[in-house]
Amino acid sequence: MTGAAVQAVQYLNRSYIRDFPLDAAKQVEAMPPGEVAEILAEQPIPSIAPLFGWLAPDVAAKLLSYLPKPTATGLLESMSPNATLVLLGQYSEEERQSYLEMLDASLRKELQDLLTYPDDSAGRLMETRVGVFRPGMKVSQALERLRRSKLRGLHTLFLVDDDNRLSARVAIHDLAVADLDQTLREIAEPVTVVVQVTAPRHEVVEVLEKTRLPNIPVIDVSGGLVGVVRYSSLVKALEEAASGAVQTMVGASRDERALSKVSFAVRKRQPWLQINLLTAFLAAAVVGLFEDTIAQVTALAILLPVVAGQSGNAGAQALAVTMRGLALREISAHHWFKVMTKEVSTGFINGVSIAMTCGLGVFIWSGSFGLVAVIAVSMILAMVAAGFAGAVIPIMLKRLGQDPAQSSSIILTTVTDVAGFFSFLGIATLLMGIL
Incomplete structure (x- = not known):
């Protein structure tokens, strides 16, 4: 030429x-x-x-x-x-x-x-390597392009119109069984669900839970496809967030890892351990108020951890459910009364059931109806208080603009210990005449 x-x-x-x-x-x-x-x-x-x-x-x-x-x-x-x-x-x-x-x-x-992109947004969760194709492309051409691109893990091909806006989707299994001369338009399905790239994570969670799709397309303000949020990626992100919440609930930093330096771990944990020590002294002070009662009935000292342990477990259950509701935006601070009522009612019903079982065990052990009455009533009161605390503490922190996961369990432990000790020993003091 x-x-x-x-x-x-x-x-x-x-x-x-x-x-x-x-x-x-x-x-x-x-x-x-x-x-x-x-x-x-x-x-x-x-x-x-x-x-x-x-x-x-x-x-x-x-x-x-x-x-x-x-x-x-x-x-x-x-x-x-x-x-x-x-x-x-x-x-x-x-x-x-x-x-x-x-x-x-x-x-x-x-x-x-x-x-x-902002933290906990669709942009942070999405994968940007997606299959974008034209509706008029033949199945044979799409398959050839897929082979050349070597994109892995695709469940869906997304189709864009002449303005490069998302218009339809083709499932990989439909592509695999289609005639080679068919166009992608002929085997496509409409896109009914999308999320904006700046959408918060809770919105993406809600969409995936409602649709049960393997992936959700993410679009920009002009309607162009910028990525997809895969269900597996979202589950991984939620697991990471949950593990971080577990660490902060007990006073450990989200930034700390299993192989972090000792100095870093000490610096992050020490303040909360000091706070925990102060709250432990508060619980001990409550026990000290009833020193004479314990001295007269030594069996009370044996049963004291039973009440505290049960109320602590009940409070932890209420806290976990409330924390999950806040994290997934199932509830907000405005739902505090409804959540509190539910957890208090749950605590009362469970308290009555546990009190009956515990009372039977205490009677077989001690033969004292007075001791049975003390532990049964205090068990109910302590579990009601635990349900109240487990629901209110994270919501209160949320309303105050704080991270509701930040050391919630330390505050909860103090409340349940104080409530359990005070109810058990207080009722024992009132019923001293029948012990």
């Missing part, structure tokens, strides 16, 4: 890409990326930048990796920030950082800020 012919072909390619970027994108998506990259590398950046805004993200990312570094840098600087974010989302953290380092400092800072 002569030099003039080569120039003519380049001109035609440039004109086609510039004037019909959507049609060109559809053609490029069906071609091997290596061949396309050779053609695009010969074109000026202003001519091919619009094309990358129309391409499926995985195709655009693959093409960018084939292009010379100067061309790739120019493209990233010429594209809109939103299109650049979607494209960079297809790479690993290390690859993404290498492309960012190629850019001007101000643009790099802007993109890095935009890539950081």
Whole structure:
């Protein structure tokens, strides 16, 4: 081919890409990326930048990796920030950082800020490597593109319209059994559920629990697909959040790990241990108020841990349920009275049942009806108080603007110990005449 012919072909390619970027994108998506990259590398950046805004993200990312570094840098600087974010989302953290380092400092800072989504948002939970296809693409073309892209773990292909907005979805198992000449439009299903990229985690949880879908598409403000939240990823995030909550409930830092330095662990735990010591002295002071009662009836000292232990367990159950409700946004601080009433009623019913069993055991052991009456009544009162505390403590912390998980169990233990000791020894003092 002569030099003039080569120039003519380049001109035609440039004109086609510039004037019909959507049609060109559809053609490029069906071609091997290596061949396309050779053609695009010969074109000026202003001519091919619009094309990358129309391409499926995985195709655009693959093409960018084939292009010379100067061309790739120019493209990233010429594209809109939103299109650049979607494209960079297809790479690993290390690859993404290498492309960012190629850019001007101000643009790099802007993109890095935009890539950081709020904590506990859909943007933090989503996976950005998704299969984006055109409705008019044939099944055979889609399968070929899947083989080239080597995307793993896909359950769904997402289809976008001519404005690059999410329009439909195709299940992988439907794709596998479809005729090769069928179009994706023919086997697609409408997308009925989406979440915004800034949606809070509790909203994503609610959507997944209602729909039971394996993944939920995440869109930006223009309706473009930016990622998916997979059910497995959400479960993992909830497990991590729950483990962090368990640590903070007992006064350990969320940041502490099993192999953290001793100095770090001591610094994070020591303040709460000191607080726990003060609350332990408070419970001990309650016992000290009834020293004479214990001295007269030594059996009370033996039974005291039984009441405290049962009320502590009941309080922990109420606390766990309330904490879960707050974490999943099933309840808010405005539901405090309803939650408290439920837990107090539960504590009363369980208290009566436990009191009957405990009373029978105490009578067989001691033969004293007076001791049975003391432990039965105090058990009911202590478990009611435990239910009240387990429901109110996290809600109270939430209303005060504090983390409801932060050392809730330390406060709860103090309340249940004091309530259990005071009710048991107080009633024993009142009924001393029959002991």
